[in-house]
Amino acid sequence: MDTTRIGLDPNAELALSPRVRSWLRRRSSRADDWTAAQLAPLKGSRTVSVVIPARNEEETVGQIVRTIRTTLVEDNPLVDEVLVVDSRSRDATARVAAEAGARVVSQDDVLRPLPGMHGKGEALWKGLAATAGDLVVFVDGDLYDFTAGYVIGLLGPLLTDPEVDYVKGFYHRPLVNGSHTDADGGGRVTELVARPLLNMYWPDLAGFVQPLAGEYAGRREVLESIPFVTHYGVEVGHLIDLLRWRGLDALAQVDLGMRTHRHQGTQALGRMSGQIMLTIMDRLDRSGRLVAQEAPSTLLAQFRRAAEGARELVVTDLAVQERPPLRTVRTPAGQVPPCT
Numbered sequence: 001m002d003t004t005r006i007g008l009d010p011n012a013e014l015a016l017s018p019r020v021r022s023w024l025r026r027r028s029s030r031a032d033d034w035t036a037a038q039l040a041p042l043k044g045s046r047t048v049s050v051v052i053p054a055r056n057e058e059e060t061v062g063q064i065v066r067t068i069r070t071t072l073v074e075d076n077p078l079v080d081e082v083l084v085v086d087s088r089s090r091d092a093t094a095r096v097a098a099e100a101g102a103r104v105v106s107q108d109d110v111l112r113p114l115p116g117m118h119g120k121g122e123a124l125w126k127g128l129a130a131t132a133g134d135l136v137v138f139v140d141g142d143l144y145d146f147t148a149g150y151v152i153g154l155l156g157p158l159l160t161d162p163e164v165d166y167v168k169g170f171y172h173r174p175l176v177n178g179s180h181t182d183a184d185g186g187g188r189v190t191e192l193v194a195r196p197l198l199n200m201y202w203p204d205l206a207g208f209v210q211p212l213a214g215e216y217a218g219r220r221e222v223l224e225s226i227p228f229v230t231h232y233g234v235e236v237g238h239l240i241d242l243l244r245w246r247g248l249d250a251l252a253q254v255d256l257g258m259r260t261h262r263h264q265g266t267q268a269l270g271r272m273s274g275q276i277m278l279t280i281m282d283r284l285d286r287s288g289r290l291v292a293q294e295a296p297s298t299l300l301a302q303f304r305r306a307a308e309g310a311r312e313l314v315v316t317d318l319a320v321q322e323r324p325p326l327r328t329v330r331t332p333a334g335q336v337p338p339c340t
């Protein structure tokens with residue numbers, strides 16, 4: 001990739017270590033560095049699964065599935081299975097996804113003997129469990145301008161470089177609010193919470209343009225060997241755990257162009273931020289870098305406008321749990337041990 005597209009100003013030398021600057025040059029690429037026709041033959045005997053976590057995404061999930069099936073299953077055999085994980089939707093997500101050609105599972109039906117956990121991280125872990133591809137691509141179900149290039153770009157490094165285990169997408173992220181668009185206003189939790197904390201405590205990850213990107217891919221044997229934090233801690237948990245276990249050079253990023261998606265409101269992002277902070281503090285604690293007399297509270301008090309200008313106190317328990325590496329759950333026969 002021409003990393004001059006990531007212009008490094010002179011101060012970059014201060015914020016980015018030589019290791020990260022070198023990584024940026026060697027491990028950043030662009031989706032159009034490859035085509036599906038070029039990558040399909042490189043699969044060999046390997047298979048590819050796309051997992052789409054979807055909670056109430058009836059508006060967008062169908063187009064995403066159709067795009068993948070048409071371009072990457074029918075026209076080019078790059079993708080072998082498309083799974084939508086219905087994450088307790090209350091709309092027609094499951095029907096829309098199935099009509100578009102996806103296999104659909106309900107998050108709570110996968111690995112049923114296990115008690116259910118919650119949120120996006122749970123949906124992704126269950127999607128990993130319910131698929132078989134040697135390479136797994138995760139794509140959010142709320143994207144408005146998804147293209148097959150997202151999947152092609154994420155698979156490029158995995159199919160051409162055996163040293164790469166995990167690839168994150170990056171993109172320009174406009175914040176679309178009705179008729180107003182802020183060209184780079186998206187990724188609010190990334191810019192306000194994740195990026196500052198990752199720069200402080202894991203500077204080796206400072207080169208990731210979109211550390212919370214919801215589009216990423218990895219090798220199954222690696223994905224089944226790392227925990228999946230539930231709710232919205234999953235992405236930041238992956239990056240921190242993979243950096244520690246596989247090292248920076250096993251990670252890569254691909255420019256996917258532009259990403260617009262359904263935005264959540266500020267208070268929802270406040271809860272997401274809390275889950276990401278709890279995940280980061282947990283990783284700091286595990287590495288002995290956070291000496292806390294007591295565990296942080298997981299309760300978040302927020303104040304919501306109520307009738308007649310009053311305010312309503314809303315308390316949410318942000319506690320995240322964690323699914324263990326999938327390979328530790330399955331017996332050699334591939335079964336799930338009875339719930340102990």
Ligand SMILES: O=c1ccn([C@@H]2O[C@H](COP(=O)(O)OP(=O)(O)O)[C@@H](O)[C@H]2O)c(=O)[nH]1
Pocket residue numbers: 052053054055056057085087118119120123139140141142214261262263264
């Ligand atoms: O409990 C959940 C929460 C989210 N999602 C899905 O995960 C993706 C990203 O979630 P969301 O859009 O809420 O996050 P954002 O993109 O706003 O950060 C979307 O496809 C959601 O439908 C899910 O499957 N289960």
Ligand SMILES: O=C(O)[C@@H](COP(=O)(O)O)O[C@H]1O[C@H](CO)[C@@H](O)[C@H](O)[C@H]1O
Pocket residue numbers: 120140173175185186187188189190191212213214215232233234235236262263264269272
């Ligand atoms: O990057 C972000 O700040 C958040 C919110 O994005 P917006 O401010 O709504 O564009 O979105 C991401 O974060 C989530 C938590 O990691 C991921 O699960 C989402 O896929 C990703 O869109």
